[in-house]
Amino acid sequence: MHELSIARSMLDIVREQMARHGAEKLRSLKIRVGEMTAVEPQALLFCFEACTKDTPLEGAALDIEVVPLAGRCEECGTEMRIEGYSAQCPACRSASVEHISGHELAIVSMEVDKTDA
């Protein structure tokens, strides 16, 4: 259940950013989670709600974009969607495939209300 640690790291960044921007209320948070990460979106959502309860961040919406796993053939450069975590180039059958997306775990953006607004 490392989604709890991940939710905490995420909220540390959010609080820092809110302080930096003089923001008072968090309305929503958009994050990107790659299919290849060991992060379960439902568990992360649950931990996000648990960690924000009774804090100024309570009630913020968490929008999770799941990024599919994709790769590029290291032999011929063909790009492909990787299904079932196992990759083989559809063009040249090479198994040397580098992942180009699907490992993301990042905050994309946040919507806040500022004190002076």
Next chain:
Amino acid sequence: MHDIALDEKILAKNDALARENREALKRHGIFSINMVSSPGSGKTTIIEKTAERLRNRVGMAVIEGDMQTDLDAQRIARCRIPVRQITTGRACHLDAHMVHHALPWVFGLENVRLLIIENVGNMVCPAEYDLGEEMKVAVMSVTEGDDKPLKYPALFHAAKALLINKTDLVRFTDFDLRRAEENALKVNPRLTVFTMSCTDGTGLGEWAAFLAAHSVQ
């Protein structure tokens, strides 16, 4: 309402500390591995057997990660290897910060060339946390399913070596060694695979030689 665009990695702090750890270990000429598996696959026993084979040739130190108790550290200490226990409490994985605090201890020891970090028994969470190790090593045993690499792809993709342990028990199970290796290579064609038994000694020599070759002499 204001929109703040970020594009910031959630584990950026962990990754930055992991980089620091990696650089510090390199500066000290220490090769490091992070062993990850589900509970009970034999990580601690593999470390004991590795110590028996390597301790007179390669200076070793071990960091033990467990949620509770220092029982594993006591086992390693009996092998006459310097060991430091990290108890994570409720956390299901080690992170770069915990290892960062243990490194001054490692650097204070003499002639360490190989650092083995045994992670908390868990195949999911440790895959996400870089500790700053040189090599992640996945461990599975024949009493588990040979489909494990397909069920926990994040770990098997991040690992550079895979140890398939307890091969002496394979005749009592329906575990297919060839299929397990195929499944692992499907997820990660670059994996170096070792099959071993800590009971009859199969494969331990190859594994120890592999570690010795990577540890600067």
